[in-house]
Amino acid sequence: MVLLCPVQSWTPIGTTMQITKIITHVLKTPLGKERFYSSQAAFPERTSLLVRLETDTGLVGWGEGGQYGPPEPVAACIHAVLGSQVLGSDPRNPAVLWERLYSMIRDFGQKGPYLEAISAIDIACWDLLGQATGLPVHTLLGGAFRESVTAYATGCYYRGEHAFGVSEDALQALADEARSYVEDGFRILKIKLGLLSIEADVRRIEVIREAIGPNVTLLADANHAYNVSNALRVGRELERLDVRWFEEPIVPEDLEGYRHLRQKLAIPIAGGECEYTRYGFRNLFAQGCVDIAQPDLCCAGGFSEFLKIQALALAHHTPVIPHVWGSGIALATALHALAATPWQPYTYLPVALQNEPVVEYDRNPNPLRDDILEQPFKLVEGKVAVPSGPGLGVTVIGSKLDKFTVTRQESKSS
Ligand SMILES: [Mg+2]
Known part of the structure; x- marks a missing residue:
């Protein structure tokens, strides 16, 4: 035989x-x-x-x-x-x-x-x-809480001839861009601020809010453009416009400033994309700096260190929503980490962003993300599927x- x-x-x-x-x-x-x-x-x-x-x-x-x-x-x-x-x-x-x-x-x-x-x-x-x-990486990390992850669009940067002003044409282009993300199926949009005056940036956000209506969730990212007093001013405007998180309002070294902002503002404070390892995130959590922790797996230490950061975050009851920037490998990495991220806290019917993690889906032009993998990522009903093949599951x-x-x-x- x-x-x-x-x-x-x-x-x-x-x-x-x-x-x-x-x-x-x-x-x-x-x-x-x-x-x-x-x-x-x-x-x-x-x-x-x-x-x-x-x-x-x-x-x-x-x-x-x-x-x-x-x-x-x-x-x-x-x-x-x-x-x-x-x-x-x-x-x-x-x-x-x-x-x-x-x-x-x-x-x-x-x-x-x-x-x-x-x-x-x-x-x-x-x-x-x-x-x-x-086995896929998310199984090795402990198992998948979800097979796909609700995506938020990262967009509305400062672009082209309209980059440095708020002319009528600039605001029209901004409104059109914001509307296009909603038409693509996104229900959450993260926009940029901090390059222009506070008055000009607030005008931009007002225009975006008018364009997308009250039912699309807005997030805002300053890339640490402000000192504490200006961040307080901006944060109060973001609260007025129903923006749901204020990302990197101040420089990452100013932990005391983060703690102060978090005490003074009602809007959740997000941060951590410039932080590294369990030791950096320990300081953020221990000093009460952030409502949402944003480690980037391609900087903060990979999957091995993500597990430690996630454990610290869970012990401090702080949601983890990784920062994502780079090629398709970075996006696949984040999706595996997110698949293995518990609800914060558990409810019978988890709600995206409220207690169910979401994935950052940068919408700026990026051939390194869109062209380099045999399995390109797609948005389906506002979600992106977690790769299911062995390892990262991408080629x-x-x-x-x-x-x-x-x-x-x-x-x-x-
Ligand atoms: Mg950011």
């Missing part, structure tokens, strides 16, 4: 698995006339850093970091410092590798590029762990990766 064995596409736990090669891709794509602005910066291009980990089993894992600032320093952290510890490690032990890597850089790199580098490596390890076990298209790669570097086992 001949026994036909099924093709084994995964590596059973108990056998060895080693990372043999680290490849980084610095991605850039210019936006031309579609450039836009936040309160802090112009966005003439979309950039990011993808990390590809190859193993002796043939399995390949992907991670992302370096989407905020220049991606090149993050690649340097990987190849010049962290790579020697990553090569030869078993990616199925991501928390162990995380602690090893963090201990290498604790004395000089507790925030910034080193943590973005660790985040990217950690995400790629969880992708490999999932592929090795045949990078090689030709698109090549198209957007400006620098490719590799380190491999000797």
Whole structure:
């Protein structure tokens, strides 16, 4: 009798698995006339850093970091410092590798590029762990509370010829943009403020509110444009316009200021996209700084550290709604984390944003998000499906990766 064995596409736990090669891709794509602005910066291009980990089993894992600032320093952290510890490690032990890597850089790199580098490596390890076990990352994180996540549109930046003013044409363009998100099926919209005078920015929000009506939820993000006294002024205007959260009103270092604003304003205060690791979020929670915590998994420490941040948040009864910015890998990463995020608090019929987490769905032009994966994300009835395949459950298209790669570097086992 001949026994036909099924093709084994995964590596059973108990056998060895080693990372043999680290490849980084610095991605850039210019936006031309579609450039836009936040309160802090112009966005003439979309950039990011993808990390590809190859193993002796043939399995390949992907991670992302370096989407905020220049991606090149993050690649340097990987190849010049962290790579020697990553090569030869078993990616199925991501928390162990995380602690090893963090201990290498604790004395000089507790925030910034080193943590973005660790985040990217950690995400790629969880992708490999999932592929090795045949399970999606959200299952490995503890299981899915939901199969799809309600999305909020991030849009209404300062754009093109209308970027720096509130002329009638500028306000008309803004109203049209806001209305288009509602027509696309979004029921929650996050807009930008902080680049113009408070009076001009309030006028923009009034126009957006008029355009979308009272039944679409509005959120506002200042990217830390204000000092405390101006943030109080703006916060009271946001309350008048029924805006449901005030994101990064002041600089992330001013924890006392955050605590003060939270005591003085009724509008929930959101923050944390510029914070890193369990230690940074411990300070936010312990000092009562935020109503909503927004770790970005591609910066704050990947999945391994997200679990610690989430546990801290749960213990402080603070909802976690990750910040998302970057390529399709970053979005897939956030969706797995959100799938595994409990209600805050539980109710029989959870309501999006009220106690059910939502996913940030940036609507600015971004080919790195829309073109690079074989499984593009889609909005269906206001929600985005969580990938269900092993690991991250997404596949990078090689030709698109090549198209957007400006620098490719590799380190491999000797
Ligand atoms: Mg933000």
